[in-house]
Amino acid sequence: MNPTRQRLLLPLLNHATLVLFAAVLVGFGLLSPKFFTAANLANLLVQASSTAVVGVGMTFVLLTAGVDLSVGSVMFVAAAVAGKLTLAGAPLPVALLAIVAVGLVVGALNALLVVRLGVLAFIATLGTLYIGRGFGLWLTQTRAMNLPDSFLALGTAKVAGLPLPPVLAAVVVALAHVTLTRTPFGRQLYAVGASREGAKKAGLNVGRLLVAVYVLSGFCAALGGILSLAQLGAVSPTFGTNREFTAIAAAVLGGTSLFGGRGGVFPGTVLGAILIQSVENGLVILNADPYLYPLVTAAIIFLAVLLDSTRSRLQAHWGRRRIFDEPAE
Amino acid sequence: MATMTSGATGPRRVPSLIAAALRSEYLVLFLCALLFAGLAPFTPGLASTDNFLNLLGNLAPLLVVALGQTLVLIVGGIDLSVTSTIALTSVVGALVMNRDTGWLAGSPLAAPVAVVAMLGLGGLIGAGNGLAVTKLHMPPFMVTLTAMMFLSGFAIWLTQSKNVGNLPAAFTVLGSRPALALPIAASSAGLVHLLLERSLFGRWLRAVGFNARTAHVSGVPVDAVIIAAYIASGLLAAAASVLYTGRLETGSPVLGQRILLDVIGATVIGGTSLFGGKGRVLWTLFGVLFLTLLDNALNLLGLSHFTIMMVKGGVILLAALLDTARTRWLAA
Amino acid sequence: MSPLLQFESVGKSFLGVEVLKAVSFDVGPGRVVGLVGENGAGKSTLMNLLGGNLRPDAGSMRFQGASYAPRHPRDARLAGIGFVHQELNLFPDLDLAENLFLADFPTRGPLIRRWELHGRAAALLQRVGLGLPPTTPVGRLSTGERQLLEIARALSFDAQLIILDEPTTSLSVPERERLFALVRQLRAEGRSLIYISHTLGEVLALADDVVVLRDGTVVGQGTAREFDPVRLVSLMVGRELKQLFPKPQSNGQADGTPWLEVRGLGQPGVVQDISFTLRRGEVLGISGLMGSGRTELARILFGLDPHATGTVTLAGKPLTGPPKERIRHGLALLTESRRDDGLCLEASVADNVALVTLGRHARSPLRLLSIAGLREALAKVRAAVRLQPRLTDQQPVQTLSGGNQQKVVLAKWLLAEPRVLLLDEPTRGIDVGAKAEIYQLIHELADRGAGVLVISSELEELTGLCDRLLVLNRGRITGEFSRDAFDSSAILRAALPT
Structure with a gap:
């Protein structure tokens, strides 16, 4: 590989998601004039908010080389609890608080299992995924629940002229971004992800950091659940299924490593979430066979992961074993 | 990886009998016995012959899938696409042989060709996963996750989310008769056991799982070994699909969707490590037996499927806890 | 003058095997103590006790006159004991300043005070002679520079005692010289150091006092002047080499x-x-x-x-x-790092030894292995590399000492003739x-x-x-x-x- 090609290829790969994103946008834009309308783009942002928020929590977990498979179940249980409460006459704020409480409780449970009891994150959260889903199905007795309009109103509410869901998502992302880049907690997470033993030896309270991460992920999942509810207005028995995968995909598309220590929420995860959503949104606009959506989404995620792994490999390849600089020619 | 937040504590005295049980390879089998003994008095029909056959019928296909997962976990990967492989091969097999619109409808060759097509497709899917992991250097989790989404979507799209029924009897007999399903599962298990414990491939598989770089330096064809493991997993998933589809007597695009937890759970409960290198057929057999027994007992107790889901999730957590506990007690 | 650190009859066992037996010695203020011993003599265990990774079964430690019983690496740090580990403990994706202050960033409210962080980092880097901007990612540093960074980290919390574990194994000659100069400078500031090394010449040149461990016991201690390499070696191995x-x-x-x-x-x-x-x-x-x-x-x-x-x-x-x-x-290659690409650490001695030549014992159709053939080859090569008989074939190689591990790697290649x-x-x-x-x-x-x-x-x-x-x-x-x-x-x- 000659140096000129390196210089061209690397930036391209470095911004793989961005490139892919642009390609998807241009593609849909060309295929349908409706895609690039303000209304649709706003709609796109509203739809992506939930994934972005859940993805932010997931990014924190992935940064520590963990994983949280329970987020979809958290969304479901939280929504089911909120639904039960509102249908029983509880006011909206109480329902919202209950949702957040569910997120924190499941997050704390995950943290207990992973951190205190030493269960692998993958297995622990797979367990809570099933427990949560079973619990939610029991709560709803596997029937869909229609929620009062107050929830849907949340989805269409405006803050300073902007729709509430993206504003809320933006606040979450901004807080998360500052946390990751500007606070001791954030920087320490990267160290834990790079080497847990090393972080411990460096004097960090690794246990406390990990607990915080799983609780945060549960919290974000619950918040994402609220945003989804605000769009759907109903809790079906499949509410939140496979959302753990979309969240992981959003984070990984955004450049966060599954092996910990590398990545971030902005622009990373946000971009990933919007990319996933725009694929679905574009397919809807094109009136594509709905059965094709998962196929296209899977292909796009695959492509993004492929680009990312190619990039890391080339970077490692070019970066290493260069023990002296060649004389300038 | 056990997180020891409080550092190592002094050696604790573990009563010798418990310690011996914990240390034993047969721990999960003991747990099965305990579970059976504990539940049999309250569970009508658990100990009946009919139920015994039913139990074996449930166990056979799950064991076959879990065998493939064991191989992939040993080599340090993971295969999340097995359930979608089951669904897709089920649908494709049914499309080949069903007696209404099938490609080979009515032909006496329909069933054998369908089985070959299913196995071939399974192997092909495995090869795709393996190639992506080795030649494209992608993380196994993401590769098989996207494969899972894609294949499941493909199966649903192919059938527009409908079941394909009316399969030839020559095929359905494979899955519905324990007398046929069991030998298929048993011989798969025997073959995988032989490969793992006694063959060159088995040793290579473990070496790659323990340390792929060491294996490469030592002249092991690392990529080929990894690809072979994924192909085996795809093939075994397809074989399980033959059993499941035969049992259901219909090709279903959502077949197996619910068993991902069971597959991975059974393998890990058995003691196969998610970090590669460690795993045995016997362990997986015990894990599968445990989960099948639990499922069966809870069903007989008349619990709803969501309760069963919760209990299973809890049991998997308990098994994982037990595993950590035994590592801590015995290794400290 | 009262000693800075005292080990008082410290003992530690693993699974009934005593790895430290009543170890006692002092580290005086402003002294460099060379700690030598063969692998398995108990040096790492002793340092793990000091660092709070393990707790002693018997005896106690005193630091700066007070009882010292760390339960966690944090405690060692709080007491003022810094470690420069053999396998450097740095985070390549974080920058120099972040690595230095990872455990106690200067903050205002929840946020890091970046200018203060960079200022303090620059001052520390200056002290150890690393003239790099604090925002440089650690990934770009050479091994020697990383070592200096670790020392700077110990200085960041004003460690009074710094432990250097095999610091020179992968250093170039100029880097080594720089490190020695720094060690002497730290001593001049009144700090104490424990210097662990297999390179006996360095220990004798650098240390004020020497402590020799063998089989978990102190078999020799005194000022460096009392020792020479020959005496050290004979103390370490317990016989004349x-x-x-x-x-x-x-x-x-x-x-x-x-x-x-x-x-x-x-x-x-x-x-x-x-x-x-x-x-x-x-x-x-x-x-x-x-x-x-x-x-x-x-x-x-x-x-x-x-x-x-x-x-x-x-x-x-x-x-x-x-x-x-x-x-x-x-062709055969024994690699630089046994851990990375020389061995499968969790696999047994037998499996590691057989890895290269497995194919010779495989018979078609399923490429099944001849267990007898494997066993015979293993027995032959074990004798050739003089692997200690007490080590079983089924023992995982991670439980072996470095020397025995290396013999396993050699055995693996010898079988390939x-x-x-x-x-x-x-x-x-x-x-x-x-x-x-x-x-x-x-x-x-x-x-x-x-x-x-x-x-x-x-x-x-x-x-x-x-x-x-x-x-x-x-x-x-x-x-x-x-x-x-x-x-x-x-x-x-x-x-x-x-």
Whole structure:
């Protein structure tokens, strides 16, 4: 590989998601004039908010080389609890608080299992995924629940002229971004992800950091659940299924490593979430066979992961074993 | 990886009998016995012959899938696409042989060709996963996750989310008769056991799982070994699909969707490590037996499927806890 | 003056095996204490107790006059004890400042005070002589620079006691000098250091006091002046070591047949125009600083890394393709790091030893292995490498000492009956006794007609062992010396950057 090609290829790969994103946008834009309308783009942002928020929590977990498979179940249980409460006459704020409480409780449970009891994150959260889903199905007795309009109103509410869901998502992302880049907690997470033993030896309270991460992920999942509810207005028995995968995909598309220590929420995860959503949104606009959506989404995620792994490999390849600089020619 | 937040504590005295049980390879089998003994008095029909056959019928296909997962976990990967492989091969097999619109409808060759097509497709899917992991250097989790989404979507799209029924009897007999399903599962298990414990491939598989770089330096064809493991997993998933589809007597695009937890759970409960290198057929057999027994007992107790889901999730957590506990007690 | 740190009859057992028995010694203020002992003597355990990773079963520690019982690495830090670990404990994706202050960032509210962070980091970096901007990612630092950074980290919390664990194993000569100067400077500031090393000359040159551990007991302590290398070695191994290096064989078996021929080997940025011939029965050394391209050369020869120009032949046959092809032609590589690509640590001795030659015991159709054949081969090679009989075949190699692990790697390659062995740092981190045995083994191999290429950072090792020596400098061969012309200062001159 000659140096000129390196210089061209690397930036391209470095911004793989961005490139892919642009390609998807241009593609849909060309295929349908409706895609690039303000209304649709706003709609796109509203739809992506939930994934972005859940993805932010997931990014924190992935940064520590963990994983949280329970987020979809958290969304479901939280929504089911909120639904039960509102249908029983509880006011909206109480329902919202209950949702957040569910997120924190499941997050704390995950943290207990992973951190205190030493269960692998993958297995622990797979367990809570099933427990949560079973619990939610029991709560709803596997029937869909229609929620009062107050929830849907949340989805269409405006803050300073902007729709509430993206504003809320933006606040979450901004807080998360500052946390990751500007606070001791954030920087320490990267160290834990790079080497847990090393972080411990460096004097960090690794246990406390990990607990915080799983609780945060549960919290974000619950918040994402609220945003989804605000769009759907109903809790079906499949509410939140496979959302753990979309969240992981959003984070990984955004450049966060599954092996910990590398990545971030902005622009990373946000971009990933919007990319996933725009694929679905574009397919809807094109009136594509709905059965094709998962196929296209899977292909796009695959492509993004492929680009990312190619990039890391080339970077490692070019970066290493260069023990002296060649004389300038 | 056990997180020891409080550092190592002094050696604790573990009563010798418990310690011996914990240390034993047969721990999960003991747990099965305990579970059976504990539940049999309250569970009508658990100990009946009919139920015994039913139990074996449930166990056979799950064991076959879990065998493939064991191989992939040993080599340090993971295969999340097995359930979608089951669904897709089920649908494709049914499309080949069903007696209404099938490609080979009515032909006496329909069933054998369908089985070959299913196995071939399974192997092909495995090869795709393996190639992506080795030649494209992608993380196994993401590769098989996207494969899972894609294949499941493909199966649903192919059938527009409908079941394909009316399969030839020559095929359905494979899955519905324990007398046929069991030998298929048993011989798969025997073959995988032989490969793992006694063959060159088995040793290579473990070496790659323990340390792929060491294996490469030592002249092991690392990529080929990894690809072979994924192909085996795809093939075994397809074989399980033959059993499941035969049992259901219909090709279903959502077949197996619910068993991902069971597959991975059974393998890990058995003691196969998610970090590669460690795993045995016997362990997986015990894990599968445990989960099948639990499922069966809870069903007989008349619990709803969501309760069963919760209990299973809890049991998997308990098994994982037990595993950590035994590592801590015995290794400290 | 009262001591800074005291070990008082400290004891520790694992699974009933006593690894430390009533260890007592003091570290005075402003003293450098050299801690030496073979692998397995208990040094690491002792340091783990001090660092709060383990807790003693018996006895106690006192630090700065008060009882000291750390329960966690944090406690050691709070008390003012800093560790520079052998396997450097830094985070390559974080920058210098973040690595320094990871556990106590200066903050205002929840946020990091970045200007203060960078200011304090710059001051610390200055003190250890690292003139780099605090925002440099650690990934760009050399090993020596990382070592200095670790010391800076200990200074960031004003550690009164700093433990250096094998600090010089992978340092170049100038880096080593810089480190020694820093150690002396820290001592002058009144801090104490515990210096752990297998390089006895360094210990004696640097330390004020020396403590020798053997089998978990202190077998010798006193001021450095009371010791010399010979006495240290005999204390460490508990017997007089006759001769570390086997008698030079004066190429008795070398019949001059060219075995490995390298012609014009080059890879941009790595090695340039490398040509040499390794003959039958010859032990050829490659000397050079870290980063001179030694390991890279071995990796290219073995097919692990690509090369742009040149050819390699073994016994006249061209070597190409991946390692498995080259192994078939009779090449073997003992890698620099046993942990990374030498062993499967969790696998058993038997499985590790058999790995390269498994195919010979496999029979079709299923390529089933002959267990008897494997066992026989293992028994034969165990004797050849003198693996201690008390180690079972089924023991995971991670439970073995460094020396025994290295013997397992050698056994693995011996079974392949290689014609040429490439040995990259064959004695790194292993104790004196095992070193001597490995030297002996290398000579036996050469006597039986193998060509051996030895790469090492220890010049003493190369001059003791080799028939001929090449010096590598920035990817080129800059010197060649035959045994009768070995001259340490000339070799060093060839290795140093001009």
